[in-house]
Every structure is written in structure tokens, then in C-alpha cells.
Amino acid sequence: MADIDSPYPDSLGKLVEVFARLPGVGKRSAERMAFYFLKCGKEEAMDFAFAIRDLRKNLRSCTICFNLAEGEICAICSNPARDDSQLCVVEMPRDVIAIEKTGSYRGLYHVILGRISPIEGIEPDDLKIKELFIRIENGDFEEIIIATNPTAEGDATASYLADKIHPLNIKVSRLARGISAGTEIEFAGLANLQSAFLGRSKI
Numbered sequence: 001m002a003d004i005d006s007p008y009p010d011s012l013g014k015l016v017e018v019f020a021r022l023p024g025v026g027k028r029s030a031e032r033m034a035f036y037f038l039k040c041g042k043e044e045a046m047d048f049a050f051a052i053r054d055l056r057k058n059l060r061s062c063t064i065c066f067n068l069a070e071g072e073i074c075a076i077c078s079n080p081a082r083d084d085s086q087l088c089v090v091e092m093p094r095d096v097i098a099i100e101k102t103g104s105y106r107g108l109y110h111v112i113l114g115r116i117s118p119i120e121g122i123e124p125d126d127l128k129i130k131e132l133f134i135r136i137e138n139g140d141f142e143e144i145i146i147a148t149n150p151t152a153e154g155d156a157t158a159s160y161l162a163d164k165i166h167p168l169n170i171k172v173s174r175l176a177r178g179i180s181a182g183t184e185i186e187f188a189g190l191a192n193l194q195s196a197f198l199g200r201s202k203i
């Protein structure tokens, strides 16, 4: 229903409203963006619309590692040049992107899609941990690198995983504290994350 107090025509008001829902975007920026789409060419505006549609239509979870995938299996799992003796465990697909940007790692990943958090009622069974151990048992990994975030919950998740991997006689390592406690991997900065990765230690 049209808002009679709105200063915008309906379609423009709707666009301002949806942009203002984006993280870090205030009302003024939302308005500026909406006006941009009024001014730019029709093709440019459609490029944006289709990019969002394609993102939601095409992206899904990789059936092997739970990273973002354009089809059944993600680009990393399907790349034969990756080192299949190393497996890096992360919380979310955005952590894979952050680590890939460092260029310091050529192994495989497993995304557990969260972290253990008793306070939020998130138990190991709510995460892709069962799938992780099926992979470890069926794979030929020489090192499991636990790259959960250096937060209280990320650390607790790392300990839980390490305790379960130790009896399997596979080396388990954790990223070095190059990234300060509480800083999420996603925001660690390239150089810090790179040194945390290279300086990882056995746990």
C-alpha cells in the first residue's frame, strides 16, 4: 500500500527501503543508490538485478565441503591441482574466501557452517561435523588445519574437533595467533592471516 507520507513515488520508495536494509547503508546512501539506478542506462540497472537473481538461483552448498558452489561440487573440490593431503576446517564460506585471498594454502576445505555455541543452543550435530569425520575416515589426509575464528566459541569448537581427531593419528594444527583474539578470520587482513596460516602450530 502506498505510504501517503513518503516523499518518493512508490517504486523509488521501495528501492530506497530495500537498499537501506543492507549492512552499513543508511537512508541517505540508500537514496543516492536508488537515484543512481534511475539515472544509469537500463542495461546497467538490469545487470545489477540479474546479478542478484543469478546469485540466488545458481549458488548452493558444495555436496563435499559445504563451500559455495556454482553446481554440485565447488571449484576447489573439483580442482585436481589442489593438495588432497591437507584439509582446512573453517566456520563459514566467507572464511574460505579470506584464506584463498592470502594465496598461502593449496589444500582442501571443510566448512562446518557455524561454531559450537551452548549459549545459542548450537551443538556439534547442528553443524557439518559428522560429514567432516566421514571425509577424514574415507580420505587420506596428513594434516587437518583448524581455522575456526579465534573467539571463545571458535576456540571451543577447535578443541572439540582436535580431541576427536587425535585418536585418528592425523596431525592437527591451529592457526597462529597472528590474528588477535576476537578478530574474525574474515576481517583479519591479508598479511595477518597469511602469517597466521604459515605460523600454524600442532595442537
Ligand SMILES: [Zn+2]
Binding pocket: 062, 063, 064, 065, 066, 067, 073, 074, 075, 076, 077, 078
Ligand atoms: Zn567443495
